[in-house]
Amino acid sequence: MPKALSDQDCEALGEKILDFLSMADEAGKTYDPRIVKLQRAYDTFEPGSNTTDVLAECVAAAAAFRPAWGAELSAIIAINIRRHNYPTSFQVAARNKAQADVATAAALPLAGSLGPVPAWTCPGAGTLAHPAHRAPVNAASIDHVVPVVDHWNSAGRFTDKATRAAWCHDTLNHVTLCGPCNSAKSAAATYIIVTGPNYSN
Structure with missing residues (x-):
């Protein structure tokens, strides 16, 4: 599966997911099935494997626990899809x-x-x-x-x-x-x- 984002963009997204996992841990939600699912999705989020199906899985898992988290990840991805896949200036x-x-x-x-x-x-x-x-x-x-x-x-x-x-x-x-x-x-x-x-x- 191809990557629609640059490796740098994926790293930034991975850091945001890690922030969410830390917040869930601090709230005592580590074993919540939805957080377990997000953790599993994050575990596949390694350099070279940040494909679009993995990104979609991370967004779905984050949104299942807290819709605002899914919306935040989606917004980051949208900005970077635009920047990484289309020209940034006009001829x-x-x-x-x-x-x-x-x-x-x-x-x-x-x-x-x-x-x-x-x-x-x-x-x-x-x-x-x-x-x-x-x-x-x-x-x-x-x-x-x-x-x-x-x-x-x-x-x-x-x-x-x-x-x-x-x-x-x-x-x-x-x-x-x-x-x-x-x-x-x-x-x-x-x-x-x-x-x-x-x-x-």
Whole structure:
């Protein structure tokens, strides 16, 4: 089974699991069947064997004892799956498209402490809390129309890194948003941990 995280990320995750086991021990829960299961999962968590099925087993065992523990491990894994499996920066074509989007959607300047600030009309995240609005030009960011988490869950975890990179850089799947709207779209991201056939990194 392939590894979706780097060895360094897995080591950090292992330390967090060890922290949970220590807390359970201090609370006198060492022999609780759910903690025994987490301990067994942790025992397989060694350098070179931190595969996605082992990660999923650790999360399930932690969540069975305390849902917040499972959520914390899942959040760490999600961040690292994104960073380890997709590019962390955009190519020139994507940045040029974002600049063109901002120029096309130029808006009346916003008031700033040092005078008027150049602005553009962010299209918003498609929710009542994040409608279209004026935003500072320097707040523009590139977002994926189909979120990275959706691509990972449906296709990315079954493909190689080059294929995932090509999808990530495809400007047809890019939209320019302000930072808050960009963040709002991915707030509830849940990455499937286990990879499938043809996955490589």
